[in-house]
Amino acid sequence: MALHPAADWASLAAVQTTTRPESPSMSRPQTRIQQKNSETILQAALEVFSTYGFRGATLDQIAEVAGLSKPNLIYYFPSKEAMHQALLTRLLDTWLDPLRDLDPDGDPVAEILRYVRRKIELSRDYPRESRLFANEILQGAPRMQAAIAGDLKTLVDAKSAVLLSWMDEGRIARLPPQHLIFSIWALTQHYADFDTQVRAVLGDGHDPFAEAGDYLDTLFRKLLAP
Amino acid sequence: MALHPAADWASLAAVQTTTRPESPSMSRPQTRIQQKNSETILQAALEVFSTYGFRGATLDQIAEVAGLSKPNLIYYFPSKEAMHQALLTRLLDTWLDPLRDLDPDGDPVAEILRYVRRKIELSRDYPRESRLFANEILQGAPRMQAAIAGDLKTLVDAKSAVLLSWMDEGRIARLPPQHLIFSIWALTQHYADFDTQVRAVLGDGHDPFAEAGDYLDTLFRKLLAP
DNA sequence: GCGTTTCCTGACCATGTGGTCAAATTCCAA
DNA sequence: TTGGAATTTGACCACATGGTCAGGAAACGC
Numbered sequence: 001m002a003l004h005p006a007a008d009w010a011s012l013a014a015v016q017t018t019t020r021p022e023s024p025s026m027s028r029p030q031t032r033i034q035q036k037n038s039e040t041i042l043q044a045a046l047e048v049f050s051t052y053g054f055r056g057a058t059l060d061q062i063a064e065v066a067g068l069s070k071p072n073l074i075y076y077f078p079s080k081e082a083m084h085q086a087l088l089t090r091l092l093d094t095w096l097d098p099l100r101d102l103d104p105d106g107d108p109v110a111e112i113l114r115y116v117r118r119k120i121e122l123s124r125d126y127p128r129e130s131r132l133f134a135n136e137i138l139q140g141a142p143r144m145q146a147a148i149a150g151d152l153k154t155l156v157d158a159k160s161a162v163l164l165s166w167m168d169e170g171r172i173a174r175l176p177p178q179h180l181i182f183s184i185w186a187l188t189q190h191y192a193d194f195d196t197q198v199r200a201v202l203g204d205g206h207d208p209f210a211e212a213g214d215y216l217d218t219l220f221r222k223l224l225a226p
Numbered sequence: 227m228a229l230h231p232a233a234d235w236a237s238l239a240a241v242q243t244t245t246r247p248e249s250p251s252m253s254r255p256q257t258r259i260q261q262k263n264s265e266t267i268l269q270a271a272l273e274v275f276s277t278y279g280f281r282g283a284t285l286d287q288i289a290e291v292a293g294l295s296k297p298n299l300i301y302y303f304p305s306k307e308a309m310h311q312a313l314l315t316r317l318l319d320t321w322l323d324p325l326r327d328l329d330p331d332g333d334p335v336a337e338i339l340r341y342v343r344r345k346i347e348l349s350r351d352y353p354r355e356s357r358l359f360a361n362e363i364l365q366g367a368p369r370m371q372a373a374i375a376g377d378l379k380t381l382v383d384a385k386s387a388v389l390l391s392w393m394d395e396g397r398i399a400r401l402p403p404q405h406l407i408f409s410i411w412a413l414t415q416h417y418a419d420f421d422t423q424v425r426a427v428l429g430d431g432h433d434p435f436a437e438a439g440d441y442l443d444t445l446f447r448k449l450l451a452p
Numbered sequence: 453g454c455g456t457t458t459c460c461t462g463a464c465c466a467t468g469t470g471g472t473c474a475a476a477t478t479c480c481a482a
Numbered sequence: 483t484t485g486g487a488a489t490t491t492g493a494c495c496a497c498a499t500g501g502t503c504a505g506g507a508a509a510c511g512c
Contacts (some may be wrong), residue, residue, distance in 0.1 A: 194360075
C-alpha cells in the first residue's frame with residue numbers, strides 16, 4: 001500500500017533546504033517496474049526541467065515525454081517538486097566526483113588537466129544535467145542553497161588548500177585557487193549550457209567539444225606554468 | 227488612439243525569427259508617461275524573466291514588481307511575448323558593443339584585455355541582462371536564433387579574422403579565435419550568471435567582481451603571450 | 453485458479469494564467 | 483473650463499496546470 005514507491009526520501013535530505021519532519025523510510029525493495037518507470041520519469045523530467053526551468057516545466061509535458069499518464073507520474077513521485085529534488089540530489093554527486101578525485105599526491109598540472117578533461121566530458125555526455133544545474137543557480141539556487149553553501153563549499157575549500165600547497169611549492173603558478181576552480185567550471189560548462197550559441201557561431205564542420213578539449217588543455221597549461 | 231504606444235515594433239524585426247507582415251510604424255511621439263511606464267515595465271519584466279525564464283515568468287508577477295495593474299501592462303505591450311522581445315532586442319546591442327569596439331589597429335593584448343574588462347563590468351553592472359541572455363540560450367535560443375546565427379556570428383567572424391591576423395603577425399599566441407572569444411564570454415558571464423554559487427563558495431569578505439577582474443587579467447595575459 | 457498487492461487511468465477540481473473589455477479616471481491643449 | 487485623447491482598472495473569460503480520487507487492470511505469491 002506504499003504510495004510513491006520509487007521516491008527515495010532518505011537521499012533527499014542532503015539537498016532539502018527545510019527538513020522534513022517525517023520521511024516514512026518506506027519499503028525499500030523497488031520492484032523491476034518501479035525501477036524502470038521512475039527512471040523513465042526522471043529522464044523525462046530532466047529533459048523538460050533542464051530546458052524550461054522548474055516553473056516553466058509542466059507535468060503534462062513531462063508525462064508526454066515519458067510516455068506515461070500524468071496520474072502515473074504522481075504515483076511514482078508525490079509532486080513536481082519531488083522529481084526536481086530527486087534530480088538535483090543525483091546531479092550533485094556526479095558533478096562533484098571529478099573534483100573529489102583531484103589527487104593531492106599526483107602531479108599538479110596533470111591532475112588539474114585531468115579534472116578539466118573530465119569536466120568537458122561531463123558537458124559533452126550530460127549536457128542536460130549541466131543545464132539543469134545552470135537553471136537552478138541562475139534562479140538563485142532556491143532548492144540547492146544548503147548543498148552549495150555546505151558540501152560544495154567544503155569540497156572547494158579542501159581542494160583550494162591543495163592548490164595553494166602546490167603553489168607554495170612552486171609547482172604551479174600562484175593564482176587565487178577558488179577563481180581557478182571557477183574558471184574550470186565556467187569554461188567547461190559553457191560548452192554544454194551555451195551549446196546552441198557555440199554551434200551557431202562555429203557553423204558547420206566543427207566538433208565543439210573536441211576543439212574545446214584541445215583549447216582548454218592549452219589554456220590551462222599556459223596558465224598554470226609557474 | 228494608438229494601442230500599445232510604447233512598443234517600438236520597428237526595432238523588433240532584428241530579433242524576430244518569423245517576420246511580421248505589418249508593423250504599423252505608429253505615432254512615434256512617446257509622451258513622458260509612456261516613456262516612464264514602458265521603462266518601468268521593462269525593468270520589472272527583466273527582473274522576472276531573468277530569474278524564471280520566459281515560461282516561468284507571469285504577468286501578475288511582473289505587474290506586481292512594476293507596481294502597475296496587469297491590464298496596464300497589456301496597454302503598453304500587446305503581450306508577454308512582446309515584452310520579452312523588446313528586452314532581447316535592447317540586450318543584444320549592449321552585449322555586442324564591447325566586441326564591436328575591438329580595434330584592429332590597437333595593441334592586441336591591450337585590446338583583448340580591455341574587452342575582458344568591459345565584459346566583467348557588464349556582468350557586475352547588468353547581471354540581470356546577463357541572466358536573461360543565459361536563460362534564452364539555455365532554452366535553445368527559441369527567440370534569438372536569427373540574431374545569433376546572423377548578427378552575432380557575423381561579428382564574431384569579423385573579429386576572429388582580426389585575432390587571426392594578430393596571431394599571424396606573432397603578436398599574440400596562436401589559438402582558435404572563436405574559442406578564445408567563447409572563453410572570454412564564459413569566464414566573464416559566469417560571475418553574473420552563477421553569482422549565487424560564487425558568493426556561497428567564496429564566503430564573506432570577498433568582492434567577486436574585483437577579484438575576477440584581476441584574475442582574468444592575469445589569465446589572459448599568460449594565455450596570449452606568444 | 454485466486455486473493456492480494458502493485459500498477460495505471462479517466463474524470464475531475466481548485467487555482468493560476470494570459471489576455472479582453474467596457475467603463476472610469478486623468479491629462480492636456482485650446 | 484472643457485472636450486477629446488490618453489491612461490487606468492475591476493470584472494471577467496477560456497484555458498492550462500498541479501494534483502486528487504475512485505475504481506479498473508496487471509502482476510505476483512500461493
